[in-house]
Amino acid sequence: MATMRRQQFSLVVDEPVDESAQTALRESCPDATIRSTPDRPGAVIAFRREAPTLTEAIVSAVRDLDAVGVRTAGVRDEDFVSIGAVAARVGRSPEAVRLWAVGRTGAGTFPAPVEVRLGTAYYRWSEIATWLRERMGIAVADPEPVLTAVNLALRLRALAPRVPRMDAIRALIAA
CATH class of the missing domain: 3.30.70 (Alpha-Beta Plaits)
Incomplete structure (x- = not known):
């Protein structure tokens, strides 16, 4: 049990x-x-x-x-993060993270923002966490993949009535 x-x-x-x-x-x-x-x-x-x-x-x-x-x-899922949220999660200043994002410091190739609202850029924490570990050697935990998978499934569920041949897409997921 x-x-x-x-x-x-x-x-x-x-x-x-x-x-x-x-x-x-x-x-x-x-x-x-x-x-x-x-x-x-x-x-x-x-x-x-x-x-x-x-x-x-x-x-x-x-x-x-x-x-x-x-x-x-x-x-x-707390996957959308601002520069300030990234800074808080890794214990660095927002200015340090901003400089990584614009390529002035850090290891380069900082993940691109996925959305900009009212002048604030938002990034995916899942991409930032990988970059921090692989490029900067900063130990951060992996985001919970279940939350990302559920969000994808719920978006797919919402789109399903409008998608022709949804059965083929379901088969792709099952493969």
């Missing part, structure tokens, strides 16, 4: 969670806490779920949300 562990994670929903869905969710998921997001119409639902693995915990939570009519957009 698998050992149960408390898994903690947050699921993001893009649509407002109406009162009936909130009630149903509270009844079916006492391990969930719904938080509204002031900057967008959806919500973040934090879970503290007993499960043998993080994967099983997240999949069961997504299914629970589906059952009450709440569509999961993603799992919060």
